[in-house]
Amino acid sequence: MENDELLSHLDPEQREVATTLRGPLCVRAGAGTGKTRAITYRIAYGVRTGVFQPNHVLAVTFTSRAAGEMRSRLRDLGVSGVSAQTFHAAALRQLSYFWSTAVGGRVPPIAEHKLSLVSQAAGQLGMSTDRVSVRDLASEVEWSKVSLVTPENYAERAAQSGRAAVAGYSAPEISQLLRTYEDVKTNRNVIDFEDVLLILVGILLDRPDITRAVRDQYRHFVVDEYQDVSPLQHRLLQLWLGDRKELCVVGDVSQTIYSFTGASSHYLAHFVQEYPQAKVVELVRDYRSTPQIVTTANQVIAPDSSEGAVRLVSQLPSSVPVQWNEYADDVAEAEGIASHIANLRERGVPLHEIAILYRTNAQSAEFESALSKAGIGYSIRGSERFFSRREVREAMVAMRAAARSGVEGKLSTNVRTVLRQTGWRDEAPEQTGAARDRWEALNALNTLAFELEESRGASMLEFVQELEERAQLQNAPEVDGVTLSSLHAAKGLEWDSVFLAGMSEGLMPISLAKGEAGVAEERRLAYVGITRAKQHLLISYAKGNAGRGNRKMSRFLESVWPQPAKPVSRTTSYRQRRAAQVEEFAAQHPEDLDLLEQLMEWRTGVAAELDRPAYTVLHDTTLRAIAIAKPAELAQLGRIKGIGSTKLAAWGETILSIVAASTSRR
CATH class of the missing domain: 1.10.10 (Arc Repressor Mutant, subunit A)
Known part of the structure; x- marks a missing residue:
């Protein structure tokens, strides 16, 4: 792929990001605007033009999954050798390398939990x-x-x-x-995970020789999700950079939802104050969500006053409206959502493209029960790690053995052969529970094999290498089941259909949120949930539950929740229906609109002469049928519904003359 062709895949703002290769760059990227695409193409373009040496680039992400995705995208663009890691992974690698020189001995074990x-x-x-x-x-x-x-x-x-x-x-x-x-x-x-960064900061401050070595290695930095940087991570980044300004940061202050852990959007919002020469590019073209979903997201986040926020503009065609549902209690809400999911499945939406999002993990129980009763598979994000499952580990052992044997042929065929040896079958078991969970996990490996075969023409050995890398990073393939996830755990993900559940006061914002800052973060959390949806968004809450008082709708939704229509009089209702029918006729039969208006004018005159309502002369439906059929003879006119023998005798010739005159003028 030539450089011009590479850039042709980007929109104007993404292209500006990709071609700005020198100096500090701040990318304010809204949800679904292709920020990962922009920064991976920037790295690829920098390598292709010789501005970047791959081994001198460090791309920092906040999750292992995001790091794995970035490396995969760079490989697809023909770029290798770039280091894409989380802050902790990059710091641990440096700490392990320099520990013997700076401290002596080996790095102490890291406590997995504190x-x-x-x-x-x-x-x-x-x-x-x-x-x-x-x-x-x-x-x-x-x-x-x-x-x-x-x-x-x-x-x-x-x-x-x-x-x-x-x-x-x-x-x-x-x-x-x-x-x-x-x-x-x-x-x-x-030591604990935070010590990895703290100790490395101390070494870089105390040992100029080690600091020089690190800066010689990494000369260009890209930091994703910059709104989630903590003071400790920011300090480490400063030490990595030194006096250099070769830094590109990407983030969205409207998605700052981890302040309680020490994350701060201050560094993104005030990037230009820290780097006065910085260039700022805003990505606002949303390629993920429909206009209906984007409008809802913008309305919900509008009261947020976060500095540096952007407002999204959907690039997708108009689609179905956002759905709003109010339920009697939690059980009714869970069962209602399960019913909606069953309908989506019947319409061809894959289960892995559906998610139920909620504020607290405790809310998942009702949804698990309702989905199980409905025979719908699901997985809970944040539960047992995919690569820790026994059947997955056994399958990977068998895959390694097959790769070592030098098996040839199509990857997908070979993988299915290995999976069948572990008990997997082409068809999913009908029962739910452990058997279905086991099948779903193995089938995810089967699906991944197909994807790698199609995208890269991967061999069995390359497939095994991909699995091992994913296992190390806990970057699991998709399981074909509905995803149950807290809103915090859903950040960075997307689904075709999202059910945003439990949107009532006390849950959203959660009762523990204190002060304006706490409530503002809850609003951003709701915004994150809304922007996970691509095509279908269903927002709901339960009015009450056993033993609890009535719940109120979340304050964040008051301005967007549809209000019940006010009752109208029969006369007004008739006028509204008639206006809608005329508008529909004009859209479907524009060439017949002039004739219809002439027929209505004639009918008005007749009704006035007879001193009776116009519809008793001829109904609107009959006039529309005449305008479309354009009868030339009385027999043709008489076959139109609403034209009886009496009306035909009284007004038939007059109607035919109006039709003939209108037709002759065309």
Whole structure:
């Protein structure tokens, strides 16, 4: 592919991103505007033109899935050697490489979870160690570290950030917990995920020789989802860059939904203040969602005053309206959504293109029950990891063996052969439950094989390599079932059809949201949910539930939820129907409109002479039929419904003369 051809696949704003290869660049990209496409093409164009050396480019993402997708897209564009990693993966790689030089020995093990560490620290201080309290305390430990808050300045910074008392403990008590937590880690000789970045920052500050080596390696940086950068990540990025300004950041302040973890849209909103020479490009052309969905999203987010926000403009044809449903209770809502999904399936929408999104994980239970009763498969995002499933691990072992044997032929055929040996069959089992889950997981491997065969002509060996890379990054292939997901976990994903459920006060915004900032973040969360939908969006809430009072619709929807039509008089209703019928006739039979108007004018005159309503002379339906048929003889006119012998004798000749005169003028 030539360079001009490469750029021809981009819209004007995306092309501006792709061709801006020097200096700081800020891309404000709304949901569905092709930001990943723009930055991958920018990297590819930079490599093709010689401005970038692939091994000198570091593309930073916030999820392993996004990193894997970026590497895949770059491969499809013929670019290899670019490092696309999460902040933690990139930092761990550098830390592992330089540890022996900077510290000595080997990097301590990384604690996969900090709950046990926090529990031990809390226990030593006589603080509660029940599951809920420990989870809240662990979140506060994480926030303090990514926000560069120390035990010494915790009280001041927590007050500035509006952090409420955590698990009922005061700021001095939390400060002591932070100190004890670090002691527990030291005694266990482990580090946590935040330490990976913190220790690397310390090494880069203390060791200029190591800093120079890192800067020699990476000279061009791209950071995706920049609205989610924490102070710790921003500090590390500054050290990677040094005095250079070769930085492209991409993000959307309207999708800032992780402030509670320390993420801050400040760095995206004020990028130009940090880099005065920066170029700013806005991507607003939405290629994901229909105009109806985009209009709803824009209306919901409109009250948000986040600096640097963009407003979307759909590039898709007009489609079906957004649906709004109010249910009596949670069970009715779940069953109603399951019924809608069954209808979508019958209309040909694949189940993996359907998602039910909700505010809290606890809401999934009713949907799981309703889908199971309806015989509809589903998967819960954030549950057991795909590559940890026993059947998937066994299938991968068999795939490796087949690849080593040098099997030849079509990838899809070979993969199906291996899968059948593990118990997979072409047809899904009728029953739900574990058997169906197992089949869905193996079938996802089958589907992925087809996709790689079509897109790359991949061999069995390349397929195995792809699986191993995905397993390392936990980038699972799609399972053909409805996705159940919290709104936070749905960020970065998209589906043909989205059910945004439980949109009532107390859930959206959640009752725990405090102050204007907390409610504003909940509004952005609703916006994220809406913009996950491509073609169908159904928004609902339950008015009540057993043992609870009546619920109210979410305040975020009050301006967009359709209001019930006011009752109108019979006369007004008739006029409205008649106007609609005339408008429809004009659209479908524009060439006959003039004749219809002449016939109506004649009828008005006759009705006035007889002093009776016009419809008793001839009905509108009859006049429209005459205008379309254009009868030339009385026999033809008499066959039109509504023309009896009496009316034919009284007005037949007159009607024929009106038709003849109109026809002759054409």
